[in-house]
Amino acid sequence: MKTLLTLFSFGLFLSVSAQTYTSHFTGSLDDLETEPLGGVCLMGGAGEADPASTWFLEQANGGDILVLRASGSDGYNDYFYSDLGVSVNSVETIVFHEAAAAEEGYIHEQIQKAEAIWFAGGNQWTYISYWRNTAIDSLIRKGIAERDLVVGGTSAGMAILGDVYFSAENGTVTSYEALNNPFHPNVTADSTRFIDAPFLSETITDTHYDDPDRKGRHLVFMSRMLMDYGINAKGIACDEYTAVCIDPEGMAHVYGAFPDYDDNAYFLQTNCDLPEPGPEVFEDETALTWSHDQQAVRVYALKGTATGENTFDLTNWRNGSGGEWQFWSADDGLLTEEPGTAPVCDLGWSDLDELTEIEILNQLGYVKISASEPMLRIVITSLSGAIINDYQFDGHSKFQFQIAKDELPNLIMISVETNKGIKRQLMAQ
Numbered sequence: 001m002k003t004l005l006t007l008f009s010f011g012l013f014l015s016v017s018a019q020t021y022t023s024h025f026t027g028s029l030d031d032l033e034t035e036p037l038g039g040v041c042l043m044g045g046a047g048e049a050d051p052a053s054t055w056f057l058e059q060a061n062g063g064d065i066l067v068l069r070a071s072g073s074d075g076y077n078d079y080f081y082s083d084l085g086v087s088v089n090s091v092e093t094i095v096f097h098e099a100a101a102a103e104e105g106y107i108h109e110q111i112q113k114a115e116a117i118w119f120a121g122g123n124q125w126t127y128i129s130y131w132r133n134t135a136i137d138s139l140i141r142k143g144i145a146e147r148d149l150v151v152g153g154t155s156a157g158m159a160i161l162g163d164v165y166f167s168a169e170n171g172t173v174t175s176y177e178a179l180n181n182p183f184h185p186n187v188t189a190d191s192t193r194f195i196d197a198p199f200l201s202e203t204i205t206d207t208h209y210d211d212p213d214r215k216g217r218h219l220v221f222m223s224r225m226l227m228d229y230g231i232n233a234k235g236i237a238c239d240e241y242t243a244v245c246i247d248p249e250g251m252a253h254v255y256g257a258f259p260d261y262d263d264n265a266y267f268l269q270t271n272c273d274l275p276e277p278g279p280e281v282f283e284d285e286t287a288l289t290w291s292h293d294q295q296a297v298r299v300y301a302l303k304g305t306a307t308g309e310n311t312f313d314l315t316n317w318r319n320g321s322g323g324e325w326q327f328w329s330a331d332d333g334l335l336t337e338e339p340g341t342a343p344v345c346d347l348g349w350s351d352l353d354e355l356t357e358i359e360i361l362n363q364l365g366y367v368k369i370s371a372s373e374p375m376l377r378i379v380i381t382s383l384s385g386a387i388i389n390d391y392q393f394d395g396h397s398k399f400q401f402q403i404a405k406d407e408l409p410n411l412i413m414i415s416v417e418t419n420k421g422i423k424r425q426l427m428a429q
Contacts, residue, residue, distance in 0.1 A: 015074075020101035024074035026081045027064075027090030034063040034089075036115040038144075038248040040197050041152030042161060044238030045121055045208045048154065049263075050084060051306050052243030052255035056116065057086040059150040063115025067093040068136075069157075070126045076118065093120075102134040111139045116150040119157030125168045127160050132194055141196045145386040148248070151197055155207050158238065161197040162205040164189055164225050175216030179333040182220045183284040189224045191231070198386060199250045199314040201413075203234040209266065210239040216335045218268060219297060219328060223279050223290055226270055230421050234317065235268035242304040250315040256304020263304035267312050267320075268328070271298050273344050279330075287333030294336050296329040298343055318343055358416045358423040367403045367427065369416055374399065377417040382409055395419070 014025035041056040043049060057065065057080060065088055067076045074093045081091040094107055101107060111117065117140060119127065131137050143149030153161055159168075166189060173186035181187075189204060204225060206218045214237070222233035238244055242256040242263040256263025270277050274292055281289035290296040302310040302323035310322030325340035357372035369378060378391040378401060388408065391401070415424045 013077075018104075020096070020098050020104060021107065022095045022097070023106075024077055024093040024095075025090065026074075026077040026092070027088065029090075031113050032063055032089035033113075034061045034115055036061050036063060036148050036150050038148035038198065039150050040161065040199065040246040041150075041243060042158045042205060042236060042238060042245075043152070043154035043207075043243040044158065044240050044265075045155030046211070046240035048079070049241060049243040049255045049257075049304065051308060052245050053080070054084050054086055055245045055253070055255070055308070056118070056150060056152045057084060057088055060088060060116035062087055062089060064089050064113055065091045065116045065118065066110055066114035067091065067118045067120055068096070068127075069093065069120035069122055070096045070130060071122045072120060076120065080118075096126075096130055099130045102130055102136045108135050108139055111136070111143065114143070114149065115147075116152070117143070119151070119153030119160060121153075121155030121157055123168065124156040124159045124165070127156060128165075128167050128169075128190070128194065132192065137194055141387075144196060144198065145382075145388075151195065152245075158205050158207050161195055161200060162203050162236070163196075163201045164191045164204040164221075164229070164231065164233075165194065166190075166204065166206065166221060173217055175213055175220075175335070176333075178217040178220035178288075179330055179335065180287045181285050182223055182279075182282060182288045187217070187220055187224060189221045189228070191225070191229050196387060198248075199246050199252075200236070201381070202231050203236055206235065206237045208240050209237045209242075209264070210262075215266075215328065215337075216330065219290065219330055219335070220288060222268060222270065222297065223282060223288060226278055227282055232272070233270045235266070237266040237268070239264045239304075245308065246314060250313060252312045252314050253308035254302040254304040254310045254312075255306070255308045258303040258305050265302050265304055267300040267302075267314075267317070269298050269317050269343070271295055271327075271343070281332075288330045289332055291329040291331045291336075294329045294331070294338050295327045295340070297327065298340055299326040299328050299337075300324070301326055358418070360414055360416065360423070360425045360427065362427055366405055367408075367414065369401045369403070369414070371399060371416065371418055373418050373420065375401065375416060375418055377415075378403075379415045379417075380408065381413045381415070388412065
């Protein structure tokens, strides 16, 4: 492998180029092990919201920042290392030139050493095709689950952090195209496991929300999640220059420059108060109708401020401060926005699929699970969404299953999947 190394200022700046990647390093060459504070930072693109970037760095607790990207150069190094006035040990940007870089041991080591990882803008399909089902995504997931690794991203970097994500595998799609054909080949809402960012379970993100308008396509993504995967679809979106930072307790803080600029974030959720929440018209090459008297999707809209005082609680998707509730819907491909109300149901842990007869019992010393048909999978996660146990079955047995509670956290989410759907239940020991 051909390597080019440049050293300036006695180790303050180090640039290393290899065949598959380039590393730009700023700061101390000695690894500093700190305990990161956890959390997720989502930015809408176009430009960084400095207060949100500051929050992201502070969650790294003085440690090492790793920027991963597949285009561009070292633009984040000085910005994170010195421009914001937050003391960190180092900032390293690794630019992937090809998918083979995902096998580089050096990159694996840097992920394991990092206290915070930032995903730059670019093309989300490049990130997905380079990193999914490799050591890159598995090491990031492990860091989140075991070390409270802080993660964040802007534009494409935000797009890949949802539990379901717009992959852009076939290119981008406009709201007009998606609303007029929810099965447009570019409407690619992918549910394959990827990053597992905390508090983004069953959630798809979208970015650059005000330029161009992307509200309509976001509704279509959610309709596909609901109908294709049986997922109780939710969404988080940011205008350009707006950010959502999610603290370790699940509270989302919205940063921006309001009132000087109209910076907004949106929290979308399928209207769980409806008995049949799915779209009324959902066919290939036919405009979407998902209306239910213009109440199909509930949205909590918040202005982004320098202090991030406007908040939304992602543990229940019900409680917000400083925003307003809206109803969004689609009628024959036309988006409608109306004043709304808060949900009565608790969307955070509710289940839209009532077809599956599953019983989850909290017994002394263990959890007992029984189902009316064979189970396919049982997943136990923490309140933040980190996977604790993942049991997979052959679909021909396991009508009953017991899990010892000795090593489980006090508060867990249990998801049980059968051929008829998924049931989720929040459980406290």
